[in-house]
Amino acid sequence: MLGFAAPGKSLGDLDAESAATVIAAAADVTILLDGAGVIRDVAFGSEELAPSFEGWRSWIGRAWVDTVTEESRPKAEALLREAPKPSVPRWRHLNQSVPAGPAIPLLYASARVANQQRTVIFGRDLRPVSALQQRLVQAQQAMERDYARLRQAETRYRLLFQMSAEPVMVIDAVALRVVEANLAADRLFGADLASSTGRTFLEAFDAAGQPRVQAMLAGVRSAGQADDVLVRLADGEREVAVSAALLRQEKAALFLVRLAFPNAAGVSSLGPAGRSRLLEFVESAPDAFVVAKEDGTILSANPAFLEMAEIATEEQARGEPLSRFLGRHGFELDVLIANLRARGPVRLFETRLRGAHGAQSAVEVSAVIVVEGGPPCFGFTIRDVGKRLAPSQPAEALTMPRPVEQLTELVGRVPLKELVREATDVIERLAIEAALELSGDNRASAAEMLGLSRQSLYVKLRRYGLGDLDSQDEPS
Structure with a gap:
């Protein structure tokens, strides 16, 4: 350790109070131990730190080794053994126990006071560093998640690119050479179109169509969009509709070109x-x-x-x-x-x-x-x-169901309360029968029409003896 050149001359008149101020300012936490390693005093580098060490006054009179967490005690004992040695202080990471709250990470070093049975423990608060490391880990994890999502998205779009039934190609906007082509384009033009040097995308079309495709690409480059053009392939047998979109990748400009066959399938093939x-x-x-x-x-x-x-x-x-x-x-x-x-x-x-x-x-x-x-x-x-329909009864005629006729015959014979209850049951049954008929015996749709759950509908079907209810038909 390289100390002051003449401490006796430069610090000779330094009193105890001034020395305590200097020692306390040298670290976030300063602990003064006696020869037995018992805490005699504690000082903090700032007033804001003291509340974080709630209950620190209870440390005084206890062995310093007992105030740290159990896994930190071997390192605390090593610091006390190294204190008398006149060497460069070795900083060790210890966790200081706090009566209320989690342990506080500190970086400790020790120094023995000359000619006195005193040891000074200097501590640096590692919580800001720990918080910074935690944010760094979280940022790294977020980046890894973003990279994973990008890789997944790239895989999905590349798979979609290759599965497209229409020929799709990525074209260099300057040289008009094929940078990438999907399987449909390889089948149409041959897999060597992208790998052949000196060949351009325009060679895929006949002589009359090449200027039209080139003009369309120029319009896309200047205006961002252009109308599709209908041209013939180089073999002169088929017509294709060529459309393009401009892409920017780093400093390069690319065209995404799609070819569509107007009469590929469907009604259009009829002519x-x-x-x-x-x-x-x-x-x-x-x-x-x-x-x-x-x-x-x-x-x-x-x-x-x-x-x-x-x-x-x-x-x-x-x-x-x-x-x-x-x-x-x-x-x-x-x-x-x-x-x-x-x-x-x-x-x-x-x-x-x-x-x-x-x-x-x-x-x-x-x-x-x-x-x-x-x-x-x-x-x-x-x-x-x-x-x-049967001519005996017009389709628009409204007939009263037989159960309703029977109910009307009971008026005056039974109390109104029982009559209303019977009428409610009849109406409920008729509504369920109508819903089943309208839905083609689709009980899920019938339940939706009636505003019922499927379970409630099955209960009512069982109650009125409607439908052929098997145990495997009932909802679980």
């Missing part, structure tokens, strides 16, 4: 003549045909539907909710759409169609959902089945 005949068939079909959005609003309808709905033109029907015309109750169309989404095409769903001027007719509805080629939409075929 203009085939599409025309199909539309002509829908327009002249005797059954009503309606196309609706996901929310049930009408997109288009053929003349047969307009006639049944008592509407003059298709423009009057477009944008109107289909539930305005279709369904005896407001929830019937919701039940139909729910079954359509859950189970696919629905056939021969019985309901009623209401005209704009009040006319009603019994109909059967078949429906399908279309999810390709744009936003999902629903197609409904509606057939008038009113002529199939």
Whole structure:
């Protein structure tokens, strides 16, 4: 240890109080021990530290080794053994016990006072360092989580990139060379397109299409977007629609290019003549045909539907909710759409169609959902089945159920309280039967119509003896 050159001369007139001030200022915590290692006094470098060591006055008169945590005692004893040696102080990490609260981490060093049986323990508070280390660990963990999320996102998008059925390529915006291509592009152009030196992306198209593709890419580079171009491939056999988007990666500019085949699949493969005949068939079909959005609003309808709905033109029907015309109750169309989404095409769903001027007719509805080629939409075929009904009773006639007739015969014979209870049971049973009929015996949909849980519906079915209840059908 390199000390003062002439301490006797420079510190000779230093009294005890001044020396205590200097020693206390030298560390955050200073502990003065006697020859036996017993604490005789304690000082703090600042007034803010003292409250953290609540109960420190109880240390005085106790062995210093007993005031540290159990795992720190061997290091405290080593410090006391090293104190008499005139060497560089060795700092050791100890945890100081506090009566109230967790132990406080401190960095301790010891020094023996010359010609006196006194040992001074200097302590530095490690809590700021510990808090900084904790924040560093948390920041490192957060970075690792972010890196993991980025790797997962990169894996997902790379998998999506490779699984795309359409050719997709990443093109250097300056040299117009292929940087990366998915499997569909490799199958279309060959896997050597990206690896061949000297070849550009434009070579994938015929001579007439190359200037158009180049002009489209220039528009994307300058304006950020451009219209798709329809060009032929280099083999001259197929047409493709080329679209592009500009990407910035570090200091480089890249194009994300997608190729689409207009007549790849679906109705478009029929050609203009085939599409025309199909539309002509829908327009002249005797059954009503309606196309609706996901929310049930009408997109288009053929003349047969307009006639049944008592509407003059298709423009009057477009944008109107289909539930305005279709369904005896407001929830019937919701039940139909729910079954359509859950189970696919629905056939021969019985309901009623209401005209704009009040006319009603019994109909059967078949429906399908279309999810390709744009936003999902629903197609409904509606057939008038009113002529199939028995002529002895009009479809619009309202008949009183037999149980209700029996109840009316009891008026005056039984108390009103019992009559009301019986009527409630009859109405409840009729409502459950109607819900089961409307939902096609789908008990989950019937429970939703009635505002009941499935468990409550099964209890009522068992009570009224409705349906064929098996133990495996009941909800768990």
